[in-house]
Amino acid sequence: MRRIGVLTSGGDAPGMNACIRAVVRTALAHDHVVLGIRHGYAGLIAGDAVPLDRTAIRNTIHQGGTILETSRSLEFSTEEGRLRAAAAIERLELDGLVLIGGEGTFHGASLLAAEADTAALVGVPASIDNDVYGTDYCIGFDTAANCAVEAIDRIRDTARSHERLFFIEVMGRTAGFLALESGIAGGAEELVIPEEELSIARISERIREGFTIGKKSAIVVVTEGKTPGISFQIAREVSERLNFESRVVVLGHLQRGGPPTLRDRVLGSLFGVAAVEALLEGRSGCMVGEVGGDLLCTPLEKTWQKKKPLNEHLLWIFQFLSE
Numbered sequence: 001m002r003r004i005g006v007l008t009s010g011g012d013a014p015g016m017n018a019c020i021r022a023v024v025r026t027a028l029a030h031d032h033v034v035l036g037i038r039h040g041y042a043g044l045i046a047g048d049a050v051p052l053d054r055t056a057i058r059n060t061i062h063q064g065g066t067i068l069e070t071s072r073s074l075e076f077s078t079e080e081g082r083l084r085a086a087a088a089i090e091r092l093e094l095d096g097l098v099l100i101g102g103e104g105t106f107h108g109a110s111l112l113a114a115e116a117d118t119a120a121l122v123g124v125p126a127s128i129d130n131d132v133y134g135t136d137y138c139i140g141f142d143t144a145a146n147c148a149v150e151a152i153d154r155i156r157d158t159a160r161s162h163e164r165l166f167f168i169e170v171m172g173r174t175a176g177f178l179a180l181e182s183g184i185a186g187g188a189e190e191l192v193i194p195e196e197e198l199s200i201a202r203i204s205e206r207i208r209e210g211f212t213i214g215k216k217s218a219i220v221v222v223t224e225g226k227t228p229g230i231s232f233q234i235a236r237e238v239s240e241r242l243n244f245e246s247r248v249v250v251l252g253h254l255q256r257g258g259p260p261t262l263r264d265r266v267l268g269s270l271f272g273v274a275a276v277e278a279l280l281e282g283r284s285g286c287m288v289g290e291v292g293g294d295l296l297c298t299p300l301e302k303t304w305q306k307k308k309p310l311n312e313h314l315l316w317i318f319q320f321l322s323e
């Protein structure tokens, strides 16, 4: 290993900078050169690289977003695009490449590895959705979930004051991790998560039951799913059934910004060091992750082919704590 590249891809996630910093400091400690690839896979295809030294990563650990910037690259989804990326890796004379991103990023990386003889590829899970198999937590999830909890707390004040029903839509796309954990921490009455079939009747019934035991307001945390804004329709239907006023708050990209929490800074640092160590050990085609407190490497294919399930125990405790 002499030249190590690092890029961030997919949605930005707080803690990515802590990870980049850890990659750079670990590689430099072993006398390797680090190149930062800008704009994710789009930048890789273009060969857009900058040298990363100690100065470049100084004072970044507390910053949200990614100093390398990121992208969702349509071109990389094509074989032609990936072959251009492989050619850029060769031109840049990279021996190893650390890919910080989510399941889409690793899907693309495993296709790239199968189609071209590239540098060693090691992934680091970073997605506020937390939907990557092979790690209990992804970089960025904790900060986003804390942002959602703060929003729920604030909404609770006004919901209670006006005796209203609130629907708070969180990100997560097709995974309910953000909704489940922020719903438990925020004391929500009900959840809408993609892992369970949507039932307006069930949501309405649970809220009605709450009212019969004296609740005067309620909060439902809704995962945006594939259709951001879906909570407006759900709110309308539940309100009609209950004949009760409701309001909707869509948190959107607020959840992706802001300084990373302690947990995301530590996770980013741990994963960054582990990724460079994996490269130095001669590993390739895998993603570092933490499962049950153990750091481990999972083949890239598994990280997107397998669906990470929600924690059954958390689902169960939500059911009775929300009554």
Ligand SMILES: Nc1ncnc2c1ncn2[C@@H]1O[C@H](COP(=O)(O)OP(=O)(O)OP(=O)(O)O)[C@@H](O)[C@H]1O
Pocket: 009, 010, 011, 012, 041, 071, 072, 073, 074, 075, 076, 077, 078, 101, 102, 103, 104, 105, 106, 107, 108, 109, 111, 126, 127, 128, 129
């Ligand atoms: N099926 C695929 N085949 C090839 N490349 C893909 C595929 N899916 C995603 N990619 C590549 O990976 C990039 C990042 O994927 P995506 O936009 O899904 O974000 P992600 O890594 O899943 O992160 P996040 O969870 O934050 O959305 C895409 O822009 C695309 O270039």
Ligand SMILES: O=P(O)(O)OC[C@H]1O[C@](O)(CO)[C@@H](O)[C@@H]1O
Pocket: 010, 011, 012, 072, 127, 128, 129, 171, 172, 173, 224, 256
């Ligand atoms: O920023 P974009 O491209 O609109 O993507 C939004 C999506 O990205 C995520 O925030 C994950 O990064 C999803 O929760 C959300 O559906």
